[in-house]
Amino acid sequence: MTEHRVQAQYETFPYPERDPADETKRLITGSPSWPQEMDHWLWGGARDWSRPLRALVAGGGTGDGLIQLAQMLTDAGRPYRITYVDLSAAAREIAEERAAIRGLTNIEFVTGSLLNAPDMGAFDYIDCCGVLHHLPEPQAGFDALARALALGGGIGLMVYAPLGRCGVYPLQDAFNTALGHLLPRKKLAAARRIFDRVPGGHPFKRNPHLGDHKASDAGFFDLLLHSSDRPYTMPQLLGALGCAGLDLAGVPEPALYDPATILPEGVSLPEGLDAAARMGLAEALRGTMKTHVVYAVPRGGVVAPPLGKPQAVPHLKGVDPRRLGQAVAQKGRVRITLGGEATELALPKAAAPLIVGIDGRRDLAAIGAAARLDPIAFATRWRPVERALAGYGLLHYSTLLKGR
Template sequence: MDPVKRQYESYPYPARDPAEEARRLVEGSPSDPIEIDHFLFRGRRDWRKPFRALVAGGGTGDALVMMAQRLADAGCPAEITYLDLSEASRDIASARMEARGLSATYEIRSLLDAPAIAAERGAFDYIDCCGVLHHLPDPSAGFRALSDALAPGGGAGLMVYAPYGREGVYPMQDALRALLGEDEPSAQVALARQALAALPETNGFRRNPFVSDHEVSDAGLYDLLLHSRDRPYSVPELLAELEGAGLAAVSFLEPLRYDPAPHLPATPEFAERLKRLSTAERWALAERLAGNMRMHVVYAVKAGREGQAMATLSAEAVPRWNGPDPRALGRKVQAEGGFAISMAGLRHWVPIPKAAAPFLPALASERSFGEIAKAARMDWFAFASTFGPAFRALAGVNLLHCSKGLPR
């Protein structure tokens, strides 16, 4: 049996209990439909129309369940296909869906079969592929397969591991492979836990605060430290894979984390140097400076469409708020000119002009920006000038998206 298939038959990942569906919906990025709309369809998709989605490497079903539930709540006629090698993972995913009264089509096949499935059922408007491409024998073939399965106007939400935030993981994988590589999965897990408990304080993995899957479950430990195929991607490496597959990045999440400016002195000398860099070079620089990115989440489309996919501030756009009470935030911004937020252990200051504070409560009203401006008795250009910096800042930390037809 393929070692990766053997792993996920023994330890479906992430560890999930279908009984918990009665208590909570696991949420995250990518693949929340509002996020999909914002980053891939300019916030303008008509969700009354059919939506064809593929969850490529669906595991125990987090993306599948979240997307299916959100689309069902919105009344969208969605057709979702789940694709994975592991029957054990599929069984958990399908049980979670059944617990919610949701349905999908399940395929126990390789991710490389995505184009064949698209040929059988129609190309996909959206593809979710999280935590899979970096485990393939030939990741480039995987990127190409996803691209070939996409409809021309569609897009994908991808997650791959990143190198700098996983410091110590790969030396630890090598060490455990040398010690335990011939053992059965259950024996590997038990012995790995003993080895981790004895690590010296100088060990890079022990000193890394950004990885914790091994503390959550045996499945998490196996996936993090005992995986037989696992490679990380830096920003340039990931962008190269996308380009080779005929894809292009629309945005990383969260966008603010891929801005190097907050990690450098706020001086004219550094500002001038940053201006010389392309967008891709700025993304890569931010990754190297921050040092805490253990994964990259990126929305991508067919090359040539990346500049027209993401929502922008417009009179027709409808804001969808994804944060704390916007009234309280408005008061904080009025007093302090911004707010602090922590992402992956790093504190970021999010500056927002005080003049934009009165508009923040309206972000939860489900009115368009044009209607918000009209209620404030402002012409559109004055409103856009006043609120534009706030829009970019809030979207940059994933608190604000645009979608006309989907409720939060």
């Protein structure tokens, strides 16, 4: 019953709302499934990209993650074969059209359930963004995806988090109680009228982190009228991964999950807090996280990113190396805003030429040699850059473009 309702929602309101014609103007990027970020967290920044990547996009919706992955691998001239699966035929139609406009052809489109993923193949990579929390039994989804991984494969997934979505669930429950008997379009129309009468003091209306309801009908429905939606704290998510036989390989912005980055100087934590408790503590102290993005691998398979290794090839995400280098040379610090939180990163002015040297092709040894630094002097200048930028998801190591 619940799965039918979920399917009916996404047939009426394919999510997210996208116009395929926009593919000629821009590429939507994000986490998970940015290839360099996948490599950094899943394959030690050293995947052999000459081997075709067999990927599954599970619950691919209108195609954001699918298009990003396919387009970036195409641009990099790397071979791949992607299977897209979603319950909604309407969402698939939009995703297919987006792929067609871009001339992306190595994609198989399937209308069906991700619970059948193990029958669809053995995958090097599985993207599952914003889906598992909508399943009637989410753990069955975690388990199915884990079973669909090939040897050495990994998953990038996103699920909702409770604290940044403060106010959503009481209103969602209320709307579903009041309007659950209506078909999707009528439900939306009635909910919009009620929403206008909900007082400004309602926790939902006071939460500055929520905006999907203003963006589109699909966004309003997804946020406030979903019939099947449960958020995960980070410890709960780690529990679900563990039950599926998966280990956490990393999160795109590890600094946000480190309580030390929010504690004032002189305040230390009790001994004995394990990694899950520390991440949960950071989540609770920040209170702003609406989602968790994680990369995960089968138990025992974590390969650490190649921090500081001479052969590691650094990439910057969403930042121009020249502009960042200039800002660092002038001020020795940069300001970034992530998840509504502004942070100042201190970066040594002397590291500016190293930052400018990042082009996604040169490894650390080559960047150090170009700056005429011996390995020890290089490491001294590079380490704070790496810690700050990798900590906030701005720097990754990957061989994606090596030799290109």
